[in-house]
Amino acid sequence: MFLDRVKIFVKGGDGGNGVVAFRREKYVPYGGPSGGDGGRGGNVIVKVDAGLNTLIDFKYRRHYKAPRGEHGGGSNKSGRNASDLILKVPPGTVVKDADTGEIIADLVSEGEEVIVARGGRGGRGNTRFATPTRKAPTFAEKGEPGEEKWIILELKLIADVGIIGLPNTGKSTLLSVLTEAKPKIADYPFTTLMPNLGVVKIEDGESFVMADIPGLIEGAHKGAGLGYQFLRHIERTKVFIHVLDGSGMGGRDPLKDFELVNLELKEYNEKLIAKPQIVAVNKMDLPPSKENYSRIQQELTEEGYKVFPISAVAKTGLKQMVYYVYEVLKREKAKALEEKFSEEKIVFRDSPLEEKGYDIKKEGEAFVIKGRRIERLAAMTDFNNEEALRRFQRIVQRMGIEDDLKELGIKEGDIVRIKDIEFEYYQS
Incomplete structure (x- = not known):
């Protein structure tokens, strides 16, 4: 059977979580932090295989998820990075973003490849947050979620x-x-x-x-x-x-x-x-x-x-x-x-935001904050940990987000949303 167009869901692997741990040594009752970092999640890669001539393999399976990184361990042991998930396609496959229609890559030659969903960064262990004034941090980062999207694979025959x-x-x-x-x-x-x-x-x-x-x-x-x-x-x-x-x-x-x-x-x-x-x-x-x-x-x-x-x-x-x-x-x-070939080649960039790196808009009753850095920070913060929550608040203040929210008229009890995470605002 010949299949020349298919829509699939791809998700990069989540990063492994960083760990909170402390040295346990004989005669050292209060050892320093020793929590290791989590490993990076696997990427989803679309790669050309000259032995294929159809997209039929994607007809019966539409969801593809790369493995997540390994969690960190004690004694400063970092988690292992996950392996990439490689999806093989015939020469002449165009990869498009299903939501925008934008061409991500035009794959023509044997071995040519493109990352369509990047794996998340591994979370940092508590060792990374030790400072002269904070010698025993009791928090670590969670792994960053992997990128996810719907893509369209479209085969255009390569014939002279x-x-x-x-x-x-x-x-x-x-x-x-x-x-x-x-x-x-x-x-x-x-x-x-x-x-x-x-x-x-x-x-x-x-x-x-x-x-x-x-x-x-x-x-x-x-x-x-x-x-x-x-x-x-x-x-x-x-x-x-x-x-x-x-x-x-x-x-x-x-x-x-x-x-x-x-x-x-x-x-x-x-x-x-x-x-x-x-x-x-x-x-x-x-x-x-x-x-x-x-x-x-x-x-x-x-x-x-x-x-x-x-x-x-x-x-x-x-x-x-x-x-x-x-x-x-x-x-x-x-x-x-x-x-030379004039069609648009690989496109990989963050969504255009304001120069400050984030954007705030009022959507209904909620204030929605968008931006790669703030979204990553929120996803990797353990909000059940009081010390981690305080760190998050300090970074938000330094970025100027709280000042911008006040200018937009935010009040006590209003909802702030960062991707899938919602907060109730209160004056700090």
Whole structure:
């Protein structure tokens, strides 16, 4: 089964907790702090495996969580860092943030990878909080929660040449004749429900990858028919072979079909219409095709297209077309090397907040504080420990958060929310 788009939940491992401990030595009744740090949680990593060609492994399991770090121990023993969770995907997988639609990474090559959910930092043990004035701290940090989000994995086939055209024009037959691919072929529209790949071999030992993409219908750019499935997979191809049914069977006009397909390409992504198109007028073994060919050839040649009369069934006209396609492909690859890959690559950044590092907004009855540093501090504080709570309050005051809350009109008893943690405000 071919699966080319899936939505999954990923969560980095939580950091291990730091520990409160004190030395217990003979003849030393009041030893110093010796609590070790917790280990870092594992990252969730999406990595390319060239041996895969589908996202089917993600169909039956949608939630992925990396292991948490080990808790710290006494005698200043740090917890072990957790191992990363690696999710393997085929080449050509685009990773997107499901909430924002932003591209996190575009993974093309073998071994290429991206961290999609970072593991939490391990909490510090009480040894770390010892100072000249606080020699026996009785608190430690909890492990930082791992990052979590919903992501979309979207597979775009990596093919040099894409065969495009309306359903039932002979695209699958052409692929099977030019390559060793064995696509399902029958005499009705939408036989091809999934992309098929094949390798076209040139006599001098060169070759290129060709894809037969499912046919599309009018309105495909809006998702009609197999629309999105079709259009997504042709974004990476460098050259198109546009197959027309020269016979005009079913009362169709091949020239109007040509315009329809190109309109759908343009509506979906204007960059697609700029890619080179070689026109293959298929089914030339049928008498109506011979009657239509001169009109098709004259009009499309005037528009700047190279037109080839072929018959995929009779295997005529193919060699000349393939060599021409290969020459165009070589030029496009050379051009791509100069321009390099222009799509957005890995994106990993914190949400834009004010320069002070946090943002406060009134949402309903609550004052909501957002910011990576304050959210991390709240998640790693043990609020059941009085000394840890006092430390939290001191840091909040130093950051200026309390002053900003007062400016916003906070009163005794109002609710303050930091991520999933709620506090009742009182004057310190």
